[in-house]
Amino acid sequence: MATPKPNAAPLTLAELIAQATGTSVLHCYQCGRCAAGCPQNQPGAMEISPTRVMRLLQLEAAFVDDPARADGFARRALQSPTPWLCLGCQACTTRCPQGVDIAGAMDVLRGQALQRGLAAKDRRSGDIRTFHQQFLAKALRRGRIEELPLILRYKLARGHWRQDAALGPAMLRRGKLKLKNSHSADTRQVLKAIDDLRRSPRGGP
Amino acid sequence: MSRIGVFICHCGENIGKTVDCPAVAAAARRMPGVAYAADYRYTCSEPGQAQIRTAIKQYGLTGIIVGACSPRMHERTFRKVATAAGLNPYLCEIANLREQCSWVHTDRSAATAKAIAIVRSAVARVQCNTPLLPIHVPLTRRALVIGGGIAGIQAALDIADGGVEVILLERASSLGGHMAQLSETFPTLDCSQCILTPRMVEAASHPKIRLETYSELERVDGYVGNFQVTIRRKARYVDWSKCTGCGTCWQKCPQKKIAAEFEEGLGRRTAISIPSPQAVPNKPVIDRANCLKFKTGKCGICQKLCPTQAVNFEQKDELFTEAVGTIVVATGFQTLGKEYFELYAGGDHPDVITGLQFERLASASGPTGGGIRRPSDGQEPRTVVFVQCAGSREPATGRAYCSKICCMYTAKHAMLYRHKVHGGRAFVLCMDVRTPGKGYDEFYRRAVEQDGVNYIRSRAARIYPENGQLVVEAADTLNGGERLELRADLVVLASAAIPQSDVRTLAQKLGIGYDADGWLSEAHPKLRPVETNTAGIFLAGAVQGPKDIPDTVGQASAAAAKVLGLLSNQDLQRDPIVARVRRMPPPEYSTCLGCFACAAACPYQAIEKEEIKDRHGEWIKTIARVNAGLCQGCGTCVSVCRSKSIDLDGFTDDQMCSALEALEV
Amino acid sequence: MTVLGYYPGCSLSGAAREYDLSLRAVAARLETELREVPDWVCCGATSAHAIDHNAAFCLAADTLLKAHRAGLQHVLAPCAMCFSRLAAATRELRNNSSLARQVALGLGDEAPRLAQVQAINLLTWLEGFPAGVLEKHVVRPLKGLKVACYYGCLLLRPPRVTGAVQVEAPRKMEAIVARLGAQGVRWSMATECCGAGFSLTDKTVVLRQGRRIYGAARAAGADLMVLACPMCHSNLDMRQSEFAAGEAPLPVLYLTQLIGLAWGLSSEELGVRGHFVPVEPELSAALARG
Incomplete structure (x- = not known):
C-alpha cells in the first residue's frame, strides 16, 4: 500500500499501521476470528471488538476523500477503550487468516490516541x-x-x-x-x- | 520481389487507444517490400478477415503481417485466413502490438514509434519465410484415463461409447473415488452410492473399457497420438483371475482392527479386504504392512480357506507398456486431515471430525449404519457445530483459494443431521455462503428456513474440550463481533480441498503444468478448460481445481469429447515448426560433425543418429537427424550446435537475423 | 563450560528472584556459564510497545548492542516478556527497515551487526541439550507426576517473532518434563493469556483468566503447573487464593525449579519456599500417589 501522497496529506491510520507492522488492515475480511479468540472481547471489557476496530480503520481509508467522515471513523477507533483493554497476548495476530498484525495495530492506535489527545476517557x-x-x-x-x-x-x-x-x-x-x-x-x-x-x-x- | 501486406488492428481500444494505428499503417506502406497496408478496428472479425483475403488476391501478396494481439491468441486464426486465400499459412506472421506494446505503455507517440519498429521487424522477417507443409504423424486410436473416481468413470464411459478403447487406471483396488464415500448428494439429496455404483458396474463391464485397478502410472514416453505408457500393477497377493469375491478370506482374517481408509478411520477393516461391499471389482488385496503372514511368517489363514486357491503370497508387482493416443488425467483431490488443525482441539480430538468423516457417519453403509454418533463414546450429539473454510481462504497458512464445495456440503450435513437427530441443534460457522448453481441457493435457504440450521457469520478461533463437550470460540460478526462460545458434542470441519499429495510427480511424468497450489493447469482458463499445454493430454474433475459432482461430470464429458475429436482423425497434423539438420550434396552431405551435443540437450529425445553410406553400402559418416514426430520446436539443439548445422523451420537464422537487423533504427 | 549470554531482566532481579536462583543452579549443573549482559537495560515490557514503538525498539536494541559488544551471540532471556521484546527487535533489525537503520545509527552501530545477537528462551535453551544430559542428573524421578505445562502468550507468540512452529498445541515443555519422568497432561488453557499485565490496573481480568487457567489444569488432573514467565507466575501463584479460594491448592513452579527438584537440589537453592502456594507437601503427596 502506501502510495506516497502528493502535498503530504496526513497518513491514514491504516497507512501508519502498515508502516509500523508491515501488514495491512485493509486485508481484513471481517471473519471475526480475532474477536472470537480475544480474552478481553467480553461483556464488561471491550465494547468494540477487534474485528470492528479493523472495520473502522477500513472505513477511514475508504472515505479518505471525505475528511469529515474519515475522521469520524478514525476517532471512533482512537477514542475506544479497546486498544487500552488489549492485553497484547498476540492470539489475534498469530491466528489471523489474512496475516494482519492486529495486536501491532493496537499499539499504533494507542500511540496515536495519545498523540492526538483522543485517548479513551473512562477510568x-x-x-x-x-x-x-x-x-x-x-x-x-x-x-x-x-x-x-x-x-x-x-x-x-x-x-x-x-x-x-x-x-x-x-x-x-x-x-x-x-x-x-x-x-x-x-x-x-x-x-x-x-x-x-x-x-x-x-x-x- | 516480395509483395507483403500489412494489416494493423485497433483491437477496439486495446491497441487503438495507445497506438496511432493509421499512422502505423501509413509507415508500413513505405517499408521496402510492402505492397499493401491498412488498419481496421477489429481485424479478427469477419469483415476484417475479408479485408485480408481480398487484399491477398487483389495485390498478389506473397506474405502478410497482422499487427494485433499475441500470436498465442490469433496466429492460428489469421493463418487460416491466409490459407483460405491461397497463401501458405506459414507466410503469415503476427506483430504483437497489444501485449508487447499498447498494454504496457502509456505514451502514445512513443508507443506508436515502437509499434512501427515491431511491424518493420516482422516485415523483414516474413520476407525470409518459406512455405511449410504440416507434418502428418500416425495415431493410436486408444485412450488412457488415469483415476477411477466419478471423473474418470464418466470420461471412460463416454470415450468407450464413442467406440474407442479405453484403459481405466485406478490406484485403489476399487473404482469409485471420493464419490463412493459420500452419503447423500446436494442439492437433491439422492444417495451417492445409488447413482454411482451402476456407473461403476457399467464401466467394469463395458467391452471397450479395460480396467486396471490397484495400478499406477510408472512412466510416459512419446507424444500426442503415440504415447507409450508404462503401468505398474501392484502386487495384490490375490490372483484375481481365480478369485470369485466370495468373501471367505476377509471374514476369517484375524487382523480385524486396521483403521479403514474408505471409512476415513472411523471403521475397521481386515488385512485382506475390499474397501466396501459395493467395490468394483469386488476382489480383495492384501495389505502387506498389516498382514500377519508378511509380518511374522505365521498365519496364512486366507490361503488355506480360499476355495479357489487364489491367494498367492509370492505375487510381485508387474510392469507393462501400452500404446495410447491420448491421456485423460482424472486423479481428483484430497482434503486436509484434521491433524492439520492444531487450533481445533490440537488436531487429534476424536469428536472433531472432517466433512468426509461426517459423510461416512451419515452413510447407510458406513460404520454407524447411518446413525450420527460421536466417535469418542458413540453417543448421539445434541449440538453439532459445522466449521466452514477450515484451511481454505487463509493466505496466512498457505491457501488463499475457496474450496468451492464446502458451503453446499455443509448445508447438506447440517440438514441431514437435523433430519436424523430429533431436537438436535446445528450451528454453522461461515464467512460467506457461496451457492452459485442451479437449485443451490434454494437448498441452502431450505437448511435455514425449513430445517432450522443456525448460521453464524464467524470464523472459529480456538476449539477446546471442557466437561465432555467441545467449546468453540466464535464471534458474531453481524453483531459487531460479539463473542459467542458454542458448546458442541461434535464439531465437523469443512476442511479444505487440496491436490493429491503426489500430483506434482504425476504432472512431471506427464510433462504438464500445475499452479502454485498444485492444481493441474488448463491450457486457457476460459477457452481451453480441459486441455493441458501438452497436446493430447486432457483434464477432468477436481485434479484441475475443487469441483462438485455436476461440474466434474461435465468436464469429464468435455474431456471425452476432446479425446474422441482427436482420435476421429486418420492421422495427426502438426505444425511444421521442427528442427532440421542441414544437408548438402555429396561429398559433404552435411556440416554436422556427429558430436551429438544436440541429442544431449534435446528435452524430447527427438535426435536420432543417421549413418550416411555410399552406394556400395560403405559407411561415410554418422550425423544427427531430427525425428519430426517427436520434435517440439523448442530450438535448444540450434543453440548448442557448434557447427551451426541445425536450423529451426519457421524460426530460421535468416528469419531471426533479418527481424533483428530491421529493429535497429 | 559453555558460555551463554544472560539477560535476567527486571523481574528476575526482583519479584521473581527464585527463577534466577533456580536457573543459575540448573545452569551450573549443565556446565553453562551464564554471562550477564553488561549494564543491560529494561526491555520496556508491554508498556513500552503499547504506547511508544520507537522507545520499545530502542530499549531492546540497546541491550542487543551491549551484548554484541561483550561478544555474546546468544542471550538467554528467561522471562517470556523480555524474550519477546528482544526477539522482536532482532527481527526488525534483520528486516533492516529504515527504522532499524536509524535506531542502530542512533546507538552508534549498524543494524546487520546488531542483528547477529539472538535472544533465546528457556525452552529453546533446554531442548538443545541432547538426550541423556537432563536425564542423568535426576535423583528424584517424577514418575507419576502430572504436570500442566503453561506457555502463556509470549513464549510462542507471535510465531513470526519467536520462530515457534507449534503455537496452538505446543508440546515442547511437555517433552522436557517427560525427561524428568513426569507426564505433561493435555489441557485446554496452555496458551491462553493469564492477563498478568493488568495485575495492577484491572484486577478483574487477572482473576477471570487465572480462574479459567486454574480450572482447566485441575480438570485435566494436574498435580502442579510449570511455566517460564515471571508475570504469569506472580499471577497464578500469588493470586491463587483469590481466584480459587477454598479450593485445592495447585503449586505453580518455574520449569527450572521442577528440574532442580528432580535433580535433588535443595528448596533453598531453588527458592521454592518463597511461593504463596506451598510446593513441597503437594509434590511429595503427588509422587506418593503416582
Whole structure:
C-alpha cells in the first residue's frame, strides 16, 4: 500500500499501521476470528471488538476523500477503550487468516490516541494508560524497573490504595519486594537514539 | 520481389487507444517490400478477415503481417485466413502490438514509434519465410484415463461409447473415488452410492473399457497420438483371475482392527479386504504392512480357506507398456486431515471430525449404519457445530483459494443431521455462503428456513474440550463481533480441498503444468478448460481445481469429447515448426560433425543418429537427424550446435537475423 | 563450560528472584556459564510497545548492542516478556527497515551487526541439550507426576517473532518434563493469556483468566503447573487464593525449579519456599500417589 501522497496529506491510520507492522488492515475480511479468540472481547471489557476496530480503520481509508467522515471513523477507533483493554497476548495476530498484525495495530492506535489527545476517557483506560506511561518513563530514566516504587507511584496517581493492600507485606516477607531502588542501568544511549528518531523526518514522533 | 501486406488492428481500444494505428499503417506502406497496408478496428472479425483475403488476391501478396494481439491468441486464426486465400499459412506472421506494446505503455507517440519498429521487424522477417507443409504423424486410436473416481468413470464411459478403447487406471483396488464415500448428494439429496455404483458396474463391464485397478502410472514416453505408457500393477497377493469375491478370506482374517481408509478411520477393516461391499471389482488385496503372514511368517489363514486357491503370497508387482493416443488425467483431490488443525482441539480430538468423516457417519453403509454418533463414546450429539473454510481462504497458512464445495456440503450435513437427530441443534460457522448453481441457493435457504440450521457469520478461533463437550470460540460478526462460545458434542470441519499429495510427480511424468497450489493447469482458463499445454493430454474433475459432482461430470464429458475429436482423425497434423539438420550434396552431405551435443540437450529425445553410406553400402559418416514426430520446436539443439548445422523451420537464422537487423533504427 | 549470554531482566532481579536462583543452579549443573549482559537495560515490557514503538525498539536494541559488544551471540532471556521484546527487535533489525537503520545509527552501530545477537528462551535453551544430559542428573524421578505445562502468550507468540512452529498445541515443555519422568497432561488453557499485565490496573481480568487457567489444569488432573514467565507466575501463584479460594491448592513452579527438584537440589537453592502456594507437601503427596 502506501502510495506516497502528493502535498503530504496526513497518513491514514491504516497507512501508519502498515508502516509500523508491515501488514495491512485493509486485508481484513471481517471473519471475526480475532474477536472470537480475544480474552478481553467480553461483556464488561471491550465494547468494540477487534474485528470492528479493523472495520473502522477500513472505513477511514475508504472515505479518505471525505475528511469529515474519515475522521469520524478514525476517532471512533482512537477514542475506544479497546486498544487500552488489549492485553497484547498476540492470539489475534498469530491466528489471523489474512496475516494482519492486529495486536501491532493496537499499539499504533494507542500511540496515536495519545498523540492526538483522543485517548479513551473512562477510568479503567486511564488507569492502564497511566501505568504504561509511568512504567516507560521509569524504564527510560533508570534503565531498570523495581516493583515497589512503581506500584507506589501508580497508586499515588490513581488511588486504588485498598486494592491488594495485604499482598504488599506478604511479598516483602518473601523477599519479592525491596524497599529501596537498588539497581539501575545507563540509558543515555537509548535516550539519544529516541531523540534522534524524534528529530528525523520519517522516524516518527 | 516480395509483395507483403500489412494489416494493423485497433483491437477496439486495446491497441487503438495507445497506438496511432493509421499512422502505423501509413509507415508500413513505405517499408521496402510492402505492397499493401491498412488498419481496421477489429481485424479478427469477419469483415476484417475479408479485408485480408481480398487484399491477398487483389495485390498478389506473397506474405502478410497482422499487427494485433499475441500470436498465442490469433496466429492460428489469421493463418487460416491466409490459407483460405491461397497463401501458405506459414507466410503469415503476427506483430504483437497489444501485449508487447499498447498494454504496457502509456505514451502514445512513443508507443506508436515502437509499434512501427515491431511491424518493420516482422516485415523483414516474413520476407525470409518459406512455405511449410504440416507434418502428418500416425495415431493410436486408444485412450488412457488415469483415476477411477466419478471423473474418470464418466470420461471412460463416454470415450468407450464413442467406440474407442479405453484403459481405466485406478490406484485403489476399487473404482469409485471420493464419490463412493459420500452419503447423500446436494442439492437433491439422492444417495451417492445409488447413482454411482451402476456407473461403476457399467464401466467394469463395458467391452471397450479395460480396467486396471490397484495400478499406477510408472512412466510416459512419446507424444500426442503415440504415447507409450508404462503401468505398474501392484502386487495384490490375490490372483484375481481365480478369485470369485466370495468373501471367505476377509471374514476369517484375524487382523480385524486396521483403521479403514474408505471409512476415513472411523471403521475397521481386515488385512485382506475390499474397501466396501459395493467395490468394483469386488476382489480383495492384501495389505502387506498389516498382514500377519508378511509380518511374522505365521498365519496364512486366507490361503488355506480360499476355495479357489487364489491367494498367492509370492505375487510381485508387474510392469507393462501400452500404446495410447491420448491421456485423460482424472486423479481428483484430497482434503486436509484434521491433524492439520492444531487450533481445533490440537488436531487429534476424536469428536472433531472432517466433512468426509461426517459423510461416512451419515452413510447407510458406513460404520454407524447411518446413525450420527460421536466417535469418542458413540453417543448421539445434541449440538453439532459445522466449521466452514477450515484451511481454505487463509493466505496466512498457505491457501488463499475457496474450496468451492464446502458451503453446499455443509448445508447438506447440517440438514441431514437435523433430519436424523430429533431436537438436535446445528450451528454453522461461515464467512460467506457461496451457492452459485442451479437449485443451490434454494437448498441452502431450505437448511435455514425449513430445517432450522443456525448460521453464524464467524470464523472459529480456538476449539477446546471442557466437561465432555467441545467449546468453540466464535464471534458474531453481524453483531459487531460479539463473542459467542458454542458448546458442541461434535464439531465437523469443512476442511479444505487440496491436490493429491503426489500430483506434482504425476504432472512431471506427464510433462504438464500445475499452479502454485498444485492444481493441474488448463491450457486457457476460459477457452481451453480441459486441455493441458501438452497436446493430447486432457483434464477432468477436481485434479484441475475443487469441483462438485455436476461440474466434474461435465468436464469429464468435455474431456471425452476432446479425446474422441482427436482420435476421429486418420492421422495427426502438426505444425511444421521442427528442427532440421542441414544437408548438402555429396561429398559433404552435411556440416554436422556427429558430436551429438544436440541429442544431449534435446528435452524430447527427438535426435536420432543417421549413418550416411555410399552406394556400395560403405559407411561415410554418422550425423544427427531430427525425428519430426517427436520434435517440439523448442530450438535448444540450434543453440548448442557448434557447427551451426541445425536450423529451426519457421524460426530460421535468416528469419531471426533479418527481424533483428530491421529493429535497429 | 559453555558460555551463554544472560539477560535476567527486571523481574528476575526482583519479584521473581527464585527463577534466577533456580536457573543459575540448573545452569551450573549443565556446565553453562551464564554471562550477564553488561549494564543491560529494561526491555520496556508491554508498556513500552503499547504506547511508544520507537522507545520499545530502542530499549531492546540497546541491550542487543551491549551484548554484541561483550561478544555474546546468544542471550538467554528467561522471562517470556523480555524474550519477546528482544526477539522482536532482532527481527526488525534483520528486516533492516529504515527504522532499524536509524535506531542502530542512533546507538552508534549498524543494524546487520546488531542483528547477529539472538535472544533465546528457556525452552529453546533446554531442548538443545541432547538426550541423556537432563536425564542423568535426576535423583528424584517424577514418575507419576502430572504436570500442566503453561506457555502463556509470549513464549510462542507471535510465531513470526519467536520462530515457534507449534503455537496452538505446543508440546515442547511437555517433552522436557517427560525427561524428568513426569507426564505433561493435555489441557485446554496452555496458551491462553493469564492477563498478568493488568495485575495492577484491572484486577478483574487477572482473576477471570487465572480462574479459567486454574480450572482447566485441575480438570485435566494436574498435580502442579510449570511455566517460564515471571508475570504469569506472580499471577497464578500469588493470586491463587483469590481466584480459587477454598479450593485445592495447585503449586505453580518455574520449569527450572521442577528440574532442580528432580535433580535433588535443595528448596533453598531453588527458592521454592518463597511461593504463596506451598510446593513441597503437594509434590511429595503427588509422587506418593503416582
